[in-house]
Amino acid sequence: MQLELSPADAEFRTRMRDFFTTKVPQEIRDAVLEGRHLTRDQIVESQRALNAEGLAVPHWPTEWGGQDWTDLQRHLWHEEMQRAGVPIPLAFNASMIGPVLAQFGSQEQKERFLPATANLDIWWSQGFSEPDAGSDLASLRTTAVRDGDDWVVNGQKTWTTLGQHGDWIFTLVRTDPEVKKQAGISMLLIDMTSPGVEVRPIELIDGGHEVNEVWFSDVRVPGDLLVGEPGQGWTIAKFLLGNERVGVAPVGATKRALATLKKTAAAQMDDPLVRARVAELENELLALELTALRVVAHSAGGEPHPASSVLKLKGTELQQAVSELALDLAGPASLAARADDDSPQEGWARRSAPTYLNLRKASIYGGSNEIQRQIISRTILGL
Amino acid sequence: MDFTYDDEQQALRESVRGLLATAYADHDARRRAVAEDPGFDRTLWGRLAEMGVLGLPFSEDHGGVGAGPVEIGIVCRELGRVLAPEPYLASVVHAGGLVAAVGTPEQKADLLGRLSAGEIVLAAADTSPGGRWAAQADGVRASESGDGWTLSGVADPVVGGAFADHLVVTAALPDGGTGAFVVDASAATVTGYAAADLTRAASVRFDDSAATPLGQPGRDLTASIATISDLTRILGANQALGVMESQVRATTDYLKTRKQFGVTLNTFQALTFRAADMYVSLELATSVVDWATMTIAGGDRDAVADAADRVGLQVSRAGRHIGQEAIQLHGGIGMTAEYAVGVGTAHLEVLDQWLGNGPHHLRRLSERVTDHDLVEALS
Numbered sequence: 001m002q003l004e005l006s007p008a009d010a011e012f013r014t015r016m017r018d019f020f021t022t023k024v025p026q027e028i029r030d031a032v033l034e035g036r037h038l039t040r041d042q043i044v045e046s047q048r049a050l051n052a053e054g055l056a057v058p059h060w061p062t063e064w065g066g067q068d069w070t071d072l073q074r075h076l077w078h079e080e081m082q083r084a085g086v087p088i089p090l091a092f093n094a095s096m097i098g099p100v101l102a103q104f105g106s107q108e109q110k111e112r113f114l115p116a117t118a119n120l121d122i123w124w125s126q127g128f129s130e131p132d133a134g135s136d137l138a139s140l141r142t143t144a145v146r147d148g149d150d151w152v153v154n155g156q157k158t159w160t161t162l163g164q165h166g167d168w169i170f171t172l173v174r175t176d177p178e179v180k181k182q183a184g185i186s187m188l189l190i191d192m193t194s195p196g197v198e199v200r201p202i203e204l205i206d207g208g209h210e211v212n213e214v215w216f217s218d219v220r221v222p223g224d225l226l227v228g229e230p231g232q233g234w235t236i237a238k239f240l241l242g243n244e245r246v247g248v249a250p251v252g253a254t255k256r257a258l259a260t261l262k263k264t265a266a267a268q269m270d271d272p273l274v275r276a277r278v279a280e281l282e283n284e285l286l287a288l289e290l291t292a293l294r295v296v297a298h299s300a301g302g303e304p305h306p307a308s309s310v311l312k313l314k315g316t317e318l319q320q321a322v323s324e325l326a327l328d329l330a331g332p333a334s335l336a337a338r339a340d341d342d343s344p345q346e347g348w349a350r351r352s353a354p355t356y357l358n359l360r361k362a363s364i365y366g367g368s369n370e371i372q373r374q375i376i377s378r379t380i381l382g383l
Numbered sequence: 384m385d386f387t388y389d390d391e392q393q394a395l396r397e398s399v400r401g402l403l404a405t406a407y408a409d410h411d412a413r414r415r416a417v418a419e420d421p422g423f424d425r426t427l428w429g430r431l432a433e434m435g436v437l438g439l440p441f442s443e444d445h446g447g448v449g450a451g452p453v454e455i456g457i458v459c460r461e462l463g464r465v466l467a468p469e470p471y472l473a474s475v476v477h478a479g480g481l482v483a484a485v486g487t488p489e490q491k492a493d494l495l496g497r498l499s500a501g502e503i504v505l506a507a508a509d510t511s512p513g514g515r516w517a518a519q520a521d522g523v524r525a526s527e528s529g530d531g532w533t534l535s536g537v538a539d540p541v542v543g544g545a546f547a548d549h550l551v552v553t554a555a556l557p558d559g560g561t562g563a564f565v566v567d568a569s570a571a572t573v574t575g576y577a578a579a580d581l582t583r584a585a586s587v588r589f590d591d592s593a594a595t596p597l598g599q600p601g602r603d604l605t606a607s608i609a610t611i612s613d614l615t616r617i618l619g620a621n622q623a624l625g626v627m628e629s630q631v632r633a634t635t636d637y638l639k640t641r642k643q644f645g646v647t648l649n650t651f652q653a654l655t656f657r658a659a660d661m662y663v664s665l666e667l668a669t670s671v672v673d674w675a676t677m678t679i680a681g682g683d684r685d686a687v688a689d690a691a692d693r694v695g696l697q698v699s700r701a702g703r704h705i706g707q708e709a710i711q712l713h714g715g716i717g718m719t720a721e722y723a724v725g726v727g728t729a730h731l732e733v734l735d736q737w738l739g740n741g742p743h744h745l746r747r748l749s750e751r752v753t754d755h756d757l758v759e760a761l762s
Contacts, residue, residue, distance in 0.1 A: 004762065072384065259757050286674075287668070290670035293670075314667065373660070376662055
């Protein structure tokens with residue numbers, strides 16, 4: 001048992017901190033630190049700055065730009081990035097389809113897509129959920145039917161985050177309706193400019209346009225854009241959703257949000273009740289961060305540590321709790337959520353209600369917190 | 384950075400666990416131990432001395448082993464797992480810790496040597512009736528007369544005091560500040576009682592009782608006394624963690640075996656989800672307990688004080704959650720004295736109210752909340 005980082009890891013952390021605080025444009029970092037929305041161009045610019053230094057996809061295989069770091073180093077990379085207000089590399093690219101293609105893709109697919117994916121030359125969207133397939137993903141109904149060398153896709157995806165920016169979409173489709181539902185699923189890579197693809201915005205309770213419906217009407221997809229083998233889609237999806245140990249909980253971002261709130265709402269920090277709420281949240285975040293460290297330091301054999309579910313569950317609860325505190329501290333000023341930019345109310349206060357509402361999503365996506373409880377009770381406790 | 388035990392630490396854990404498994408093979412053994420005076424198993428206490436467990440914190444010069452906080456934490460955690468009523472935390476960690484921190488070399492060699500050997504039991508008398516976790520003494524006053532020092536006043540609760548041979552007493556000094564004194568138990572009026580978890584404490588009255596100053600006479604020891612309380616808080620959190628581990632295990636086992644409506648209880652998601660939440664609380668508490676224990680090794684007094692508040696709050700919250708849910712998910716059997724789960728909940732409360740409860744630590748953390756930007760987990 002030892003608390004200190006090794007000299008090498010401490011040096012690594014310093015290197016990360018230096019890079020993130022000096023080499024990513026201040027304007028982008030300020031936007032993140034203040035909780036403002038980023039433009040597509042800002043997200044692309046930031047990821048390219050990281051990629052130029054080999055810091056966008058360190059967890060990929062080294063031949064495709066990975067860094068062969070330890071989990072602890074990746075954790076430090078991830079935490080320092082959040083702490084500095086650097087946008088996390090686009091998850092659809094860096095955490096989802098990249099590792100999938102590296103693991104399951106053909107050599108041709110890897111060469112065609114991986115460099116462009118790391119550099120965000122291609123913006124990927126995720127086509128998994130459907131109106132009747134949420135937590136029960138295996139019930140998906142979008143079909144792909146073989147026609148010569150092509151697949152013809154019909155159906156509807158939903159909750160496609162930032163799909164309005166998407167160039168390509170990795171999509172789970174049913175290629176065999178005759179077999180057990182998990183066994184009939186495949187993954188297709190679909191060019192979103194293909195005829196028959198339509199992206200329709202969904203307006204959310206925060207007033208923002210973050211997610212979309214994606215409709216497929218007789219969309220022709222060349223056969224070489226199927227990932228792995230037909231019927232392997234479920235295995236790929238489980239790999240994609242389950243292979244992550246680092247960054248499961250948004251520890252750094254939530255710590256930073258709370259620290260920022262202490263400054264922006266400084267006038268209310270004399271209130272003992274406010275101080276107590278902040279102190280309690282800081283303590284819970286410490287517990288979360290230490291648990292994340294235990295997970296990354298002691299995961300064996302590439303298997304996710306069982307406590308990963310703890311991180312998702314508690315991490316999203318704390319993320320939401322900080323947004324609740326911000327809203328309470330904003331008070332009446334939060335009503336100016338959709339006021340013009342010349343509103344006399346402060347920006348953080350005006351953003352507090354939409355942020356609070358937006359973050360209700362956190363306990364729903366990526367395996368809802370009820371799914372996480374199911375994993376804990378079944379897999380860990382054996383119930 | 385490493386959150387795992389090394390080979391020697393694992394060996395210590397296994398041997399302590401093995402010894403305790405023999406002494407407290409089931410909850411009945413614990414019930415028998417607390418039913419009669421002195422409220423713990425003297426044979427087991429002697430075995431712990433033979434194994435070197437009682438001398439773990441103390442230097443070899445003073446008859447101890449010179450182990451670190453992680454080793455002491457391992458012992459406390461194992462004691463917690465079986466709800467052992469032995470006064471390890473009170474006698475070795477707290478009272479012994481005070482002697483080690485402020486005693487003269489002669490006092491250390493004498494008292495800690497005999498404590499390590501299992502020949503004497505110490506107890507710290509540092510709380511006045513109605514007192515609340517203050518390092519400054521206000522219930523007992525020290526006076527110096529021509530031929531020595533005497534103490535007057537009342538200390539209560541004195542955990543482990545009912546059968547202690549010597550009391551380590553914190554007392555207000557004539558010229559201000561707080562000193563520490565050793566008093567032979569026969570020089571005070573000791574009235575023992577059982578706490579809610581049936582471990583023993585005492586009310587101790589001093590009437591011009593002869594006392595020996597620990598360390599240099601008349602010196603204000605408030606800071607050292609506070610630090611030893613912080614250390615005890617952290618090691619007490621290890622003990623609480625052991626209790627919670629057992630409660631989570633007992634509860635999951637019960638859900639798998641207990642049948643109602645013709646099926647085992649784990650059929651009901653309303654129950655398994657609550658067990659999952661107990662596990663979440665346990666994992667988070669484990670992280671903070673390990674962190675706080677490792678912080679002691681760093682040796683920085685302010686860092687230890689901060690860690691004590693943080694682990695105190697975390698374990699207090701977790702203890703309330705796990706302790707209450709363990710009883711609720713067991714149903715009626717959890718309410719009975721013959722079953723360990725409910726007694727564990729009592730033990731968690733005794734540890735918490737003795738060493739510092741959640742609101743106390745939260746208040747202290749709240750006072751400091753604007754002193755920093757972020758809480759740093761790794762220095």
